[in-house]
Amino acid sequence: MKISVIIPVYNAEKYVSKAVESALQFREVEEVILIEDQSPDNALMICRELSLKYDRVKLFQHPDQGNHGAGSSRNLGIEKSSSDFIAFLDADDYFLPNRFDAERVLFKDPRIEGVFNAIGTEFLTEKGEEDFLSNINDEYLLTVNYPAEGQEVFKGLLGQTPKKFGTFFTLDALTVRKSALEKNKLKFNEELRVHQDSDLIIKLAHHCHLKSGIIDQPVAIRGIHDDNRITKIIKYTxxxxxxxxxxxxxxxxxxxxxxxxxxxxxxxxxxxxxxxxxxxxxxxxxxxxxxxxxxxxxxxxxxxxxxxxxx
Known part of the structure; x- marks a missing residue:
């Protein structure tokens, strides 16, 4: 199993090195693709250093070197990828050593087109924790309540299963066959500056055969800090x-x-x-x-x- 890990990078100079190195720990990771999205900080310089230091790290920018958002950056990463499997990682998050344990087993079944797992939470700054707890206040573990696959995943994400399916799984914990994306012509909606990940996951769950992997413990960690865009959104405003x-x-x-x-x-x-x-x-x-x-x-x-x- 050869995996391309796609990391969109924006304003993440403090965190991107840890994200990259967490992906490089796996022999299955053939390449880490950094898409730098015109960051206002020194993220581009850090990305250049990482690409020079590690042979498996590849750095790209948008053709106009402008800022196009996470959805467009991930689409560019998919376009540039060369492996059979795609995994995603945010630049301020990181993988744990068990990240691909389930995939090594489940992808032996050719019917399985995507595997999703649970992720945990780490507060990187006090202000980030304060914003998160007041505006979002998710569980520590973002996961689902029971194992599921196929159309039950699609229905569960829409809240249409008899039992409550659970929270949501995120891109950090999803691995998908590149052929499944291509076959179903699935891309991130570049018009959505937020929620483009949830949008793709729901569409992916309908078109592809997804299966739950490790759902009772995290395989990756999301970092919560002052600059998290999602924590700035107050519900119902x-x-x-x-x-x-x-x-x-x-x-x-x-x-x-x-x-x-x-x-x-x-x-x-x-x-x-x-x-x-x-x-x-x-x-x-x-x-x-x-x-x-x-x-x-x-x-x-x-x-x-x-x-x-x-x-």
């Missing part, structure tokens, strides 16, 4: 709702072009509609909400059903 609206609209547009379960398609539409309603103001919001409830009362059962009532 207009900014938060706008980003959620863009995310669900991306899934909705995709669902219209693909043959997916009707209940899943309806769920995606209702989530999109709920966040669209959250962005309305004044009497127009009440009128639109009433019309939406009359049309389909299930909108009141969406995961974010209270977002449009909190402003």
């Amino acid at each position: 207009p900014q938060y709702n706008q980003r959620q609206s863009l995310f669900w609209n991306s899934l909705y547009q995709w669902s219209r072009k693909n043959r997916i379960d009707p209940d899943a398609k309806r769920h995606i539409f209702l989530q999109k509609k709920a966040f669209e309603l959250s962005l309305k103001e004044g009497p127009a919001k009440a009128t639109a909400l009433f019309a939406a409830i009359v049309k389909d009362p299930r909108i009141l059962k969406t995961k974010y059903r209270f977002t449009y009532l909190k402003q």
